Amino acid sequence: MDALKISGLVKKYGDFEAVAGLDFSVREGEIFALVGPNGVGKSTTLKMISTILTPTAGAISVFGLDTVRDAHAVRGMISYLPEEAGAYKNLSGHEYLDFMAMVFLRDSRKAAEAAAYGARLSGLGPRLGDKIKTYSKGMARKLLLARAVMIRPRLAILDEPTSGLDIVNGYEIRKTIKELAAGGMTFLISSHNMTEIEFLSGRIGVINKGRLLACAAPAALKAQFSTEDLEEVFVRLTQ
Amino acid sequence: MNIFAVLLRKEIKELLTRQLVISIAAMIFVFYVIGKSVGSHSRASGASNSIVVMDLDRSELSARLLKAMGGGKTPIKPSAFTDIAPAMAAPEHAAENSFLVIPVGLARSVEEGRPSRLEFYSRFRKDASGMGPAMAASRIRKVSALAAAEASAYALERKAPGLPPAFLRDPAPAEEYVVIDGRTEKVPLGQVVGFIQSQSYFFPIAVFFIVILSAQMIMTAVATEKENKTLETLLSSPVDRRLLVLSKLTASSIIAAALSVAYMLGMRSFMGGITGAAESASASAAAAGPALAKLGLVITTQGYLVIGLSVLFCILCALSMAFILGILSEDVKSIQAMLMPLMMPLMISYLMPIFIDLSTAGWGIKALLYAIPFTHAFMAPQNVMMGNFARAGWGIAYQAAVFAVFVTLAARLFSGDALLTLRLRLPGARKKAAAQ
Ligand SMILES: Nc1ncnc2c1ncn2[C@@H]1O[C@H](COP(=O)(O)OP(=O)(O)OP(=O)(O)O)[C@@H](O)[C@H]1O
Ligand SMILES: [Mg+2]
Numbered sequence: 001m002d003a004l005k006i007s008g009l010v011k012k013y014g015d016f017e018a019v020a021g022l023d024f025s026v027r028e029g030e031i032f033a034l035v036g037p038n039g040v041g042k043s044t045t046l047k048m049i050s051t052i053l054t055p056t057a058g059a060i061s062v063f064g065l066d067t068v069r070d071a072h073a074v075r076g077m078i079s080y081l082p083e084e085a086g087a088y089k090n091l092s093g094h095e096y097l098d099f100m101a102m103v104f105l106r107d108s109r110k111a112a113e114a115a116a117y118g119a120r121l122s123g124l125g126p127r128l129g130d131k132i133k134t135y136s137k138g139m140a141r142k143l144l145l146a147r148a149v150m151i152r153p154r155l156a157i158l159d160e161p162t163s164g165l166d167i168v169n170g171y172e173i174r175k176t177i178k179e180l181a182a183g184g185m186t187f188l189i190s191s192h193n194m195t196e197i198e199f200l201s202g203r204i205g206v207i208n209k210g211r212l213l214a215c216a217a218p219a220a221l222k223a224q225f226s227t228e229d230l231e232e233v234f235v236r237l238t239q
Numbered sequence: 240m241n242i243f244a245v246l247l248r249k250e251i252k253e254l255l256t257r258q259l260v261i262s263i264a265a266m267i268f269v270f271y272v273i274g275k276s277v278g279s280h281s282r283a284s285g286a287s288n289s290i291v292v293m294d295l296d297r298s299e300l301s302a303r304l305l306k307a308m309g310g311g312k313t314p315i316k317p318s319a320f321t322d323i324a325p326a327m328a329a330p331e332h333a334a335e336n337s338f339l340v341i342p343v344g345l346a347r348s349v350e351e352g353r354p355s356r357l358e359f360y361s362r363f364r365k366d367a368s369g370m371g372p373a374m375a376a377s378r379i380r381k382v383s384a385l386a387a388a389e390a391s392a393y394a395l396e397r398k399a400p401g402l403p404p405a406f407l408r409d410p411a412p413a414e415e416y417v418v419i420d421g422r423t424e425k426v427p428l429g430q431v432v433g434f435i436q437s438q439s440y441f442f443p444i445a446v447f448f449i450v451i452l453s454a455q456m457i458m459t460a461v462a463t464e465k466e467n468k469t470l471e472t473l474l475s476s477p478v479d480r481r482l483l484v485l486s487k488l489t490a491s492s493i494i495a496a497a498l499s500v501a502y503m504l505g506m507r508s509f510m511g512g513i514t515g516a517a518e519s520a521s522a523s524a525a526a527a528g529p530a531l532a533k534l535g536l537v538i539t540t541q542g543y544l545v546i547g548l549s550v551l552f553c554i555l556c557a558l559s560m561a562f563i564l565g566i567l568s569e570d571v572k573s574i575q576a577m578l579m580p581l582m583m584p585l586m587i588s589y590l591m592p593i594f595i596d597l598s599t600a601g602w603g604i605k606a607l608l609y610a611i612p613f614t615h616a617f618m619a620p621q622n623v624m625m626g627n628f629a630r631a632g633w634g635i636a637y638q639a640a641v642f643a644v645f646v647t648l649a650a651r652l653f654s655g656d657a658l659l660t661l662r663l664r665l666p667g668a669r670k671k672a673a674a675q
C-alpha cells in the first residue's frame with residue numbers, strides 16, 4: 001500500500017487555482033521531496049495532505065484513508081511542520097514538547113517517552129529549560145522539527161524543514177531524517193535546497209504553477225537532462 | 240525639504256491608515272445615531288421642565304416668593320390643589336415631576352421668628368436614566384435659592400432684633416422629598432440623583448471595560464496562534480477541533496468570570512457606601528441609606544446574583560463574537576481595527592441611556608438597544624431594583640441565545656477552510672495584497 005496517493009488534486013483560493021491537478025504517490029519508508037519556485041503551490045499541497053485545507057477537487061489518501069472523509073484517523077498517523085512556524089513563546093522548550101506530545105498521543109506515559117525522545121533529538125540540551133522566546137531562529141526550528149518526529153508518525157510532512165539552520169545543524173537534521181526513514185517512517189518534504197534534496201530524497205516531484213513537471217529519482221532526472229547539476233535540471237524544467 | 244518635514248510626512252502616512260479612517264467614520268456614525276435619537280426623543284417625550292407650586296399660605300410672603308421664583312428660568316405653574324398626593328395623581332400634572340408646597344402659616348412663622356420650611360417634591364421613575372434627574376435637581380436648587388433669598392429679605396424687612404442670623408439668612412429652608420413609585424421619602428435629592436446616575440454611568444462603564452478587555456484577550460490569543468502557525472499544528476493533530484474552541488472560550492470565560500465577580504464585589508462595596516450598610520460611610524450617606532431603602536433603591540443578594548449572571552453572559556457574548564473576529568483577523572496588528580464591529584454596538588448601548596431617559600423612550604430606540612445583548616447587562620441593576628426579575632431573566636435568556644448562536648458559528652468556522660483562507664480585509668489591504 002502507498003503511504004500517500006494523490007489523484008487529480010486541485011485547490012482554488014477564490015478564482016485563483018493554486019494547485020491545478022496533481023497526481024503522485026509516495027511509498028512507505030520513502031523520502032519524497034516537492035520542489036519548485038516560490039508560490040507554485042507546494043505549501044498548499046502539504047496543507048491539504050495535513051487535513052487543514054480541503055481540496056477543491058481530487059482526492060488524497062494516506063495509508064488508504066481519505067483526508068476528507070477520514071480526517072480524524074489520518075490526523076492520528078501524520079505529523080505536520082508548517083513553514084516559518086512559531087511556538088508558544090512563554091513556554092519553555094520542555095513544556096512545549098510535553099504539551100505537544102500530550103496533544104498528539106493523549107496518553108501520559110507514551111507522551112513522556114515521546115517528549116524525552118524529542119528533547120534528545122532537538123540537541124538543545126539545558127537550553128530546553130529556557131523560554132522559547134529566548135531561542136534563536138535555528139534553535140526554534142530544531143525544537144519544532146524534534147516535535148514533528150518525536151511522536152513517530154507514519155507520515156511526516158515537513159515544509160522546508162532545514163530553512164534557517166546552519167550547515168552543521170542542517171546536516172545533523174538530514175542524518176536524523178534518513179535514519180528515521182530507514183526505520184520505516186515516510187517523509188514528504190518541500191525544499192529549495194538542492195544539496196539537501198540530493199542527499200535525502202529517493203524521488204523528487206518538480207512542480208510549477210500547480211502542476212507536476214517531473215517525478216523521478218534525482219539521478220534519473222540528471223541523466224534525462226544530461227547534466228551533473230540538479231540545479232540545472234530545476235532551472236531548465238521550470239523555465 | 241527639511242528633514243523634519245520628511246519624517247513628519249512619513250509618520251502621518253503611517254498613522255493615517257484606511258483602518259484608522261474607517262474607525263473614525265464608524266465612531267462618527269455611532270454619535271450620529273445617538274444624536275439623532277436623542278433629538279427625536281427629547282421632542283417626543285416632552286417631559287416638563289417646570290415646577291408646580293401649591294400655595295397653601297396665600298400671604299404677602301408667599302406671593303412675593305412666587306414672584307421671585309418666577310423671575311428665574313424655570314416656569315412656575317400655580318396649582319389650586321391643597322394636598323400633595325392628589326396633586327401628583329391629577330391627570331393635568333401627569334407630565335410634571337417637580338412640586339413645591341408652601342405650607343399654611345409660613346408668613347406668620349417667619350414674622351414670629353420661628354423657622355418654617357418649603358417642601359420640594361421630586362418624582363422619579365425607578366428605571367429613570369439619562370440627564371433628566373440631574374436637570375430636575377439643578378432646577379430645584381436654583382428655585383429654592385431664589386425662594387430663600389426672598390424669604391430672607393422678607394424677614395430682614397421686618398427688622399426683628401435678637402433673631403439668630405442663621406434664621407434670618409434662610410427663614411424657610413427647603414425640605415426635599417423624593418417620590419418613587421408612589422412612595423414618598425424625605426431624603427436629599429442629590430443622594431437619589433447620584434444613585435440614579437451611578438446606574439447609568441458608573442456600572443456600565445465598568446462592564447464596558449471588562450468586555451473590551453476580555454474581547455481583546457481572546458482575539459489576541461486566536462490571532463497570535465494564527466500568526467505563529469501554532470494553530471496549523473494543532474489543527475493537524477488528532478484533537479477534536481471543538482475542544483480547541485471550547486478550551487479557548489473556557490479559559491477566557493474563567494478570567495471573565497473572575498472579572499465579573501470582582502465587578503460584583505466592587506459594586507457591592509460601592510452600594511454599601513451609598514446605602515450605608517454595616518460599614519461606616521459618610522454620615523449623610525448613612526443617614527440617607529434607610530430612606531433609599533424605603534424608596535426601594537436596594538439590591539438583595541439574589542439581585543446581585545442576577546446582575547452577576549447578566550454581566551457574565553454579556554462577557555460570554557462578547558467573547559464568542561471576538562473569537563470570530565479573531566479568526567477573521569489577518570494578524571495581531573489588525574486586532575484594533577477588527578474590534579470595531581464589537582465596539583459599535585457596545586458604544587451605542589452604553590452611550591444611548593446616558594443621553595436618553597429609557598423609561599420614556601420610543602419603541603424604536605428600545606428595540607435597537609434591547610437587540611444589543613450588552614444592553615441587558617447594563618440594565619440589569621435597574622431591573623433588579625424595580626423587582627423586575629422577569630425582565631432581567633429574559634435579558635439573560637436572550638444573551639444566552641446570542642451566545643449559543645455565535646459559539647456555533649465560531650465552531651463551524653474553526654473546523655473549515657475559512658480559518659486559514661478567510662480574511663476580513665479592509666479595502667486598502669486587499670489592493671496591496673493583489674498587487675503582490
Ligand atoms: N490563504 C490564501 N489565500 C489566497 N491565496 C493564497 C493563500 N495561500 C496561498 N495562496 C496563493 O497560492 C499560491 C501557492 O502558495 P503556496 O504557499 O502553496 O506556495 P509555495 O509553493 O509553498 O511557495 P514558497 O516556496 O514561497 O513557500 C501562491 O500564489 C499564493 O499567493
Ligand atoms: Mg511554501
